[in-house]
Amino acid sequence: MSARYWRLDGFEGVDLLRSDASTHRYARHSHEGYAVGVVEAGAHAFAARGRVWTAIPGSVIIVNPDDAHDGGPAASDDRYTYRMLYVDGAVVAAALEEAVGRRAATSFFPDSVVGDATLAERLSRLHRAFERPEARLQRETLLVTALVQLARRHGRAPPHVGRGPSGSRAVALALDYLAANFAEDCSLAELAALAGVDRFHLLRAFRRRVGLPPHLYQTQLRLRHAKRLMLAGESPAMAAVAAGFADQSHLIRKFKAAYGVTPGDYLGRCGKSRALQ
Numbered sequence: 105m106s107a108r109y110w111r112l113d114g115f116e117g118v119d120l121l122r123s124d125a126s127t128h129r130y131a132r133h134s135h136e137g138y139a140v141g142v143v144e145a146g147a148h149a150f151a152a153r154g155r156v157w158t159a160i161p162g163s164v165i166i167v168n169p170d171d172a173h174d175g176g177p178a179a180s181d182d183r184y185t186y187r188m189l190y191v192d193g194a195v196v197a198a199a200l201e202e203a204v205g206r207r208a209a210t211s212f213f214p215d216s217v218v219g220d221a222t223l224a225e226r227l228s229r230l231h232r233a234f235e236r237p238e239a240r241l242q243r244e245t246l247l248v249t250a251l252v253q254l255a256r257r258h259g260r261a262p263p264h265v266g267r268g269p270s271g272s273r274a275v276a277l278a279l280d281y282l283a284a285n286f287a288e289d290c291s292l293a294e295l296a297a298l299a300g301v302d303r304f305h306l307l308r309a310f311r312r313r314v315g316l317p318p319h320l321y322q323t324q325l326r327l328r329h330a331k332r333l334m335l336a337g338e339s340p341a342m343a344a345v346a347a348g349f350a351d352q353s354h355l356i357r358k359f360k361a362a363y364g365v366t367p368g369d370y371l372g373r374c375g376k377s378r379a380l381q
Contacts, residue, residue: 146184
């Protein structure tokens, strides 16, 4: 298996992943932005939004920001080849705003896999263009066109998130605290006390709302922060500590489990490798 995860200069907010003959099984995780991809060979299965989805060639994978999911080959002894784009919400919003001539609502995709061979081929061409030294004008044209087509064909207005009396408020308080203090080593009891509920109530409500228990959500926040620090030039060891990981090895294990490559592989493709294996 070979995997490549990278970001191109001049395209802030867009990361790319290409994996050939993969057998990697991703730990349950989430992304800040949209995860959009295509399977070119084999089949990819993942759990998201309360069900298991299977993507095959000719279908498109669309995971909303912060939607918890896992993933791997559909069969235990199988391999699959796929390409993914990880796109910040601001990039999608800007493309839509230009297309409609006004500020557009945030796109929400109710289905995590859709059958759309035309769009799948467009996304595959886009991804390949990012691998070649094509003109920036061509790459940007392909990106904007594909994002607008994706949103128009399969996007919807975001659903209203109901705020059940105590549960929703407790989760909101817990989310706010973790966002501001993700590097801190807080206990479940402390987090529940801050949210004004008991531990079991918080766990149940948090998992229902976020799709992850609090400790795994905290890990996602730490990974995102560490990635930002390393892309900005911070040393991997310092980024690991600043993000709340025990050490550099801890960061490497969690990064590989969530993203399929090591931080060193990712940073090397971005031209920012800093002695991280």
